[in-house]
Structures are given as C-alpha cells and as structure tokens.
Amino acid sequence: MRLSFESINKNLVIKLDGELDHHTAEEIRDEIDREIDHYGAKNIIFDLSGMNFMDSSGIGVVIGRYKKVSKLGGEVAVVNINHRIERIFKMSGLFNIVKRFDNKKQAIDSL
C-alpha cells in the first residue's frame, strides 16, 4: 500500500494506492496520524481512486481517523470511491460519519 499526502488549506488529502487489509492497515495507521499532526490538518479527505481492495480492516482505519479529527471539530470525506468499497462502507454505516464527494475539488470546496 502506498500513501501520498497533499495539504490544501486545512484539509489533508490522503491518497491510498493498493490493497487495504489488516496487514497494510497496521502499516499505515501511524503514518497517517503523524501526517495529520505534522500538517495540523483539520479535515481529512481519503482519495480512494487507486485502492483496489478493502476488507473490514479498512473500516477500523477510517473510524480511528474520524475519532482523531472529530475531537477538534474536523471532518472526514472520501472521494473517488468504487462500488465495491462503497458496499463495505454502506454495510458498516460509515457514511453516517464520513462525507462522500465525487472528486477532490468538490470535497475541498464543501468542507
């Protein structure tokens, strides 16, 4: 799993490329948290355009980051989600806490 970060105003865009399972979740969790702190990001936007697999371990990663940023009034959004990953998001009720936009620009304009 490859991560790339882009800070736009108070938003941190996190692009996840590859497969998100229990193994890769363990690898990326701390790195994401460090980058959120480093950039002083308020909101985070997960760009899932390059994510080709996710199981329920990914749900934990999203909820964990939501807990972190929501403490300081921040929000979590996802963009470019494919329909498989959308199914897992829906199943677990993640869209109750995570906003969904078609693309990065929309997310940044709306958050």
Place this chain on the structure above:
Amino acid sequence: MQNHMRLEFLSKSQNEAFARVVVASFASQLDPTIEELADVKTAVSEAVTNAIIHGYEDMIGTVIIECTIQDNEIEIIVIDHGKGIENVEEARQPLYTSKPELERSGMGFTVMETFMDEVEVESQKGAGTKIRMVKRFESR
C-alpha cells in the same frame, strides 16, 4: 467439475494477501465474474484475518485453507488451531469485536455473510476455529 486444493501457511499478516489471491486464482477455473471473484477474495481475507488476530493472537501458528469445487460452487474452509471462540453467536453479531483497542470494526463475519452464500462457524475454546463458506457462481 470437481477439484480440490489445500493450502497451509504461517499466521503472519503478510499472508492475508497471499491467501486471498491463491483462493481467487483457484476459483477462477469456474469462470466467475470480476464481482464474484472480489466477493470470494474479501470473504477469505476476513476469515484469514480472524484466524491470525483472534485465533493465534500474538503467537505464530498454522492456518489451513481447503477449497473444493463442485459443479458451479466453491467450498472454502479456513481452519486455525488457536484459542477458539467462546461464543460464536455473539462473535457473528455486526459490530461485535473482542479487540476494539486494535481498531477492529467487528464487521468481519457480516462481510463474509454478505458476500458468500453460506457461512458456518465451528469453534471450540482452546482447540481452534473452522469457518466453512460456500459461493455459487451464477454467471455460468
């Protein structure tokens, strides 16, 4: 068609990706759709992850996967000889997790049940867990 395979590997998290790719590769002889194959991959990933983090916890043990193809269906059995599940019914509930501190969502069994046609769990405390799943490929 009838075919069978058995796979055995250490309960290391690196093997989660390996296991789901091997099973998907074996299942592909049934000519499934991409969607059906993704269902199988996701369910196997959940079952193997359960074996690794709940069955064996911090120990390293052996995870066994047996797959049988019969007509248009595949049966996938994931076995660990770890600590077992005390209350299977409770473990299968959506959002139930014994490890919230690890950011586990408790959705593993729900995902397996959603993506597979049958899911059965047999477990004995101290002896291990066996998850049996069946997927029927309708596309053929």
